[in-house]
Amino acid sequence: MTILVTGGAGYIGSHTVRALVELGRDVVVLDTLELGIRSRLGSTPLVEGDIRDERLVEKTVRKYGVTDVIHFAAYKAVGESMEQPLRYWSNNVAGTISLVHSLLANGVERLVFSSSAAVYGNPEHVPVTEEAPLRPESVYAETKSTMESFLTSCDAIGLRSVSLRYFNAAGASDDAVIGEDWSHSQNLVPRVMKAMLGASGPLQVFGNDYPTQDGTCIRDYIHVVDLADAHIKALDYLATGGKSIACNVGTGMGTSVLEIIDMAEQVSGRKVPYEFAPRRAGDPTTVFADPTLVRAILGWKATRDLRDIVGSAWEWHSHSYKPA
Numbered sequence: 001m002t003i004l005v006t007g008g009a010g011y012i013g014s015h016t017v018r019a020l021v022e023l024g025r026d027v028v029v030l031d032t033l034e035l036g037i038r039s040r041l042g043s044t045p046l047v048e049g050d051i052r053d054e055r056l057v058e059k060t061v062r063k064y065g066v067t068d069v070i071h072f073a074a075y076k077a078v079g080e081s082m083e084q085p086l087r088y089w090s091n092n093v094a095g096t097i098s099l100v101h102s103l104l105a106n107g108v109e110r111l112v113f114s115s116s117a118a119v120y121g122n123p124e125h126v127p128v129t130e131e132a133p134l135r136p137e138s139v140y141a142e143t144k145s146t147m148e149s150f151l152t153s154c155d156a157i158g159l160r161s162v163s164l165r166y167f168n169a170a171g172a173s174d175d176a177v178i179g180e181d182w183s184h185s186q187n188l189v190p191r192v193m194k195a196m197l198g199a200s201g202p203l204q205v206f207g208n209d210y211p212t213q214d215g216t217c218i219r220d221y222i223h224v225v226d227l228a229d230a231h232i233k234a235l236d237y238l239a240t241g242g243k244s245i246a247c248n249v250g251t252g253m254g255t256s257v258l259e260i261i262d263m264a265e266q267v268s269g270r271k272v273p274y275e276f277a278p279r280r281a282g283d284p285t286t287v288f289a290d291p292t293l294v295r296a297i298l299g300w301k302a303t304r305d306l307r308d309i310v311g312s313a314w315e316w317h318s319h320s321y322k323p324a
């Protein structure tokens with residue numbers, strides 16, 4: 001019983017691979033290393049290649065005796081997806097179809113899919129439940145919701161899947177060995193760290209005139225190690241006969257941009273240099289999850305709080321950053 005992790009050398013992928021290895025599960029990673037980093041994998045076997053290479057997927061499934069898949073491999077930058085739609089549709093959508101085709105042809109019938117809360121767009125109600133309409137507002141989000149529909153339809157041909165709609169993943173491993181590489185990330189927490197360590201100019205806070213308690217946007221930040229655990233629970237759910245589902249993976253707690261900055265200052269004892277900038281196009285005001293379904297179906301809930309998230313990110317970034 002081996003788990004194939006596509007995109008396993010990426011940020012969330014590598015934390016999940018570690019969690020699987022710690023549990024003694026057999027794992028093989030398929031990653032192009034275009035954005036993934038080999039050293040995150042330790043001694044876990046890596047097949048370097050593309051999910052669209054059906055022969056390679058077939059060879060990997062046979063060689064390692066793959067029974068289950070966690071599929072992370074995808075592009076994920078919202079702004080870039082609007083400028084380079086072909087790359088996104090090709091990798092995220094055509095890539096997933098090709099992967100599923102080779103998996104089914106080789107008898108693999110269980111898949112955990114890396115989806116996103118971005119499928120909800122700007123939700124009318126918070127907390128967001130899975131019943132909220134899917135209104136993707138970027139090519140990136142569109143590719144994720146399209147893949148969810150594709151996977152649902154594959155139920156009829158024997159593929160059972162769990163689509164995990166991640167809220168805002170952040171943080172690093174407890175031992176500060178792996179974390180989120182800020183050179184490829186435009187997300188808030190790595191940018192706060194970058195500004196705090198003097199590796200960039202001041203953090204731009206996008207908008208301070210939102211209708212929230214401090215005027216900045218509210219999101220549901222979830223520790224990457226908790227998120228990794230949700231994938232393991234999803235694998236176990238499928239292995240015990242669970243039906244295909246899509247569920248939120250969030251904490252149910254909303255945190256503003258200024259609260260993140262405040263926490264970063266508390267855990268580091270430093271000041272975060274920041275300035276207010278105009279709103280970023282397309283940013284919803286407030287998004288946080290209703291995590292009832294994931295708790296009921298997968299038995300998962302977040303175990304780490306905001307201090308753990310920001311504190312682990314600080315530990316990792318402050319140890320791995322070497323000023324020039």
Ligand code: UD1
Pocket residue numbers: 076077078079116117118140166167168169186187188189191203204205206207217218219257280283
């Ligand atoms: C992120 C992801 C999206 C994912 C979603 C899950 C990106 C760009 N977006 O969206 O793919 O599906 O989580 O819910 O990867 N902010 C600043 N200054 C910055 C960066 C961010 O003020 O330099 C603010 C943003 O305006 C936002 C909050 O911080 O209010 C979080 O931003 P970000 O980390 O980019 O995540 P989301 O936009 O929520």
